[in-house]
Amino acid sequence: MYAEERQQEILRLARVEGRVDVAALADTLNVTAETIRRDLTTLERAGVLRRVHGGAIPVERIGFEPAVATRDAVLTVEKERIAKAALSELPEDGAIILDAGTTTARLAQALPLDRELTVVVNSPVLATMLASRANINVLLLGGRLRGRTLATVDDWALRPLADLYVDVAFLGANGCSVERGLTTPDPAEAAVKRAMITAARRTVLLADHTKIGNDYLARFGQLSDLDLLITDTGLDDDLVTDVEAAGVRVVRA
DSSP states (O other): HHHHHHHHHHHHHHHHHHHHEHHHHHHHSSSOHHHHHHHHHHHHHHSSEEEEEEEEEEGGTTTTOOOOHHHHHHHHHHHHHHHHHHHGGGGGGGGEEEEHHHHHHHHHHHOSSSSOOOEEESHHHHHHOOOOOOTTEEEESSSSSTTTTTEEESSSHHHTTTTEEEEEEEOHHHHHHOOOEEEOOOOOHHHHHHHHTTTEEEEEEEGGGBBBBBBSEEEEEGGOOOOOOEEESSEEEHHHHHHHHHEEEEEEO
């Protein structure tokens, strides 16, 4: 078993059982305890597990949400591929929403120079990134700035969205499952994402494979709210089948 396969199995067991134990994992996977500890460290850096004494707990069980800098440093190649695939979903000209997030930030960086776009963002980071682009008109939603995700939330963000209608909303999510739909840890951020879906003709979710099959506290939509899920090739075939059976087209970049 390759390290990535072993780590995916550890994550699966953690989500099924609620926690994992180093000694038990070493015995089950026939590796040393030190190897398991390294795997747990890797998974914690990826933001999907939280280390505890003797083992680890999946982050969704304790409401832990990794900061932007932590999330931005993991699965970078996969996020670049997802962003590149998302370019084909852009209108020739018109308006889009870019949700705050590390994968949507890569799409912002990749936006083409040959078309005029109005881009609505709820992230000062994305607004600053795009502000100097002559072909892009940036609309920054106001509101309270969440320090952990650097996203604007609450009423000052929600009110403008109620009066907007864009061609495509490109959203991120912490969790996406057939059972629970689209989820994120913070209810205020969930409310903004829900309003983004309402404000768009089409909704495209940009989510790496670690988000699929995962659930968090606050639901902001059902799978039926999506027109397309763009993920990476690490997503299991069975999960692809489940999502597509729910009526959502899946692209693995």
